[in-house]
Amino acid sequence: MPLLINITCYVTIYFGIFIYICGCFGSLLNIHILFSNRNNSSTFLLIYSSIVDCIVLNIGLLPRIFAVGFNTDLTLYNLLWCKIRTYLLRITSLIPLYSIALMSMDRFFISCRTVRWRQLSNIRFVRWMTFFVSFLIATEGLPFLILTKILQSNTSISCTPMYNPIFSKYASFFCIPVLYALPLVIMIAMGILIYHKLHNRTHLRRAQRSLTLIILLRILLALISCGPYTSYFVYSAIVVLSTPIKSAERIAIENFIISLLSTFLYITYSSSFFVHIFVSSAYRKQLMDLFKYYRNRHRAVIQPVQMVLTKFTQNNASTVKNNKQNN
Template sequence: MSSINQVANSITIYGGLPIFICGTLGNLLNIRLLWRTRHNPCAFLFLVTSFINCIVLFYGLFTRILSTGFYLDWSASNRIWCKTRTSFSQASFYISFTCTCLASIDRFLVSCRQEKYRKLSRLSIAIWAVILSIIFWLALSIPYLVYLELLPNSSTGVISCSLVRNDAFSNYQKYFSFPVYYGLLPSTILTITGFLTYRNTNKLQIGRQRQVVQKQLTSMMLLQIPIILFSTLSYVIFTEYSTFTATMVKSANQGDVELMIRNIVSITCYIAFACPFFVFFASSKSFRQEAKILFLCRKPAILQRNQIQPYSTSALRKIRSISTRINQMPSYYTTRVNNIKPITINEK
């Protein structure tokens, strides 16, 4: 084995394993921490994205580490695994990006001043959008189940999982499916919605409007966008470069350099699927507090010491009706009522 192949394998192992381990644990923690807020449309989309990211990291990154780093390529010996691995990994890639784009669109709708746009941010719409996207991408991955087979290499004779020769599907995959669905479409949606959300958020100056925007979920989404763009676009650009220059005669040094770059961008593209937990942890104070409670195995304190007990909605209505009656009372009754102090919870 040449030294360049050893370096490439080392990059795959020592760069891929930390991303896989940290990303899988982070996405599982996201599922645990976001489960309580799953009725919020954006939090629900983050929850689904974290679940799909676990599938992406297993089908895509973990199997790549085994095949490239440890030479354990199950797809070269098992026909069913050959077909399902590629089809499910492709579908999970696109489903994850779709859910992220839907979350970005939801943040834009919530940040709008017009009420008709804010009303579109509903849990029912988010659920149906996720269901339809899953059906769409799974249906679009069916050709991989048909055209993938265990075929011997024409030059080396080694059996590998390859596409049956089909020029139409091959051209569709190289020049349209991968660059558009993986690169151009999600990048455009995330860039436009992220910019519009940031602009709308800066325009909201009133405190009540800032609460409507749900600043923490918005910051969680906005910080995630540049990481996704960086990790995916580099992979798409280099893959398309390799496709267009496949017929060119290249020197040995150029081939070695491209092999190194291919391994690096193939590993870094999974950062987009491994980073959500760390982005949420860095951008949201409440998320950090809940993570701290989970890590330390503590129960969340509902009421702190000497904290005034909050009123419920029904209690507030009663208070308003009482205050209306108080305004109609004589002055000496009003003085006595105003001397009433709120009930506090003692330290014991």
């Protein structure tokens, strides 16, 4: 299947590089612009998610671009990097999804009429929940760090923990299908409830409505990019039970599909900045103010240098003129 391999390479290189550049640059701008408002619960989650997004893109997408597009995969030659990348990619790919789920819950709490529910939308509670969820994800991912090895056969070499039959079943039937599907289910449920609240409460402040729309759009993009990836692993887990032996052609097609889905999965981790730009006029104003600040700062640095050079030139000219007159 050379055609499928070529398509996979081109998609990974060109689309992957585009996602990587936009995602990293956008996440850094997000952190810079939103940091001043970090004591807001939803903004805190957006900043935390942007930080983890940068990590995902650098340890997940960038090495994937080099591995698939340029046949350069350091995980196949260094066991320590093989273990660290597998573990970090596991936990950092889950944390942003659960952060979006927590954002959706926070938006739901703040849109409730009941005071008791609204009180749950506070920075202290959100920080505690963020730490607790991140700790659970990091603990659950420890088998990926411990069991991952570099496996070499006559035809291939891979960095994987799936050689262990017990862990392989656990990963196929629980890790990916359940742990990726759970935040998506929370997002869908909270998204429906938030939309209902937003539709019936037109008196909500403009800033709150804008932030709620940002989170709803983040939920939609997460469903579009992560939904097919999760569905494929559910399908794979079912197929393993019914069809344990596959033809070479079917394996090639399935590898092609999972390669494309794995690349498109990174849309979730690179879209936050563009969602803010599209939805929030206040965010666009802050971004323009940031660009103006650095442009004026650049001019302020250049202008004194130009003044010094002009003054130096004038002094030299007057000195030459005086020397001529004296002669």
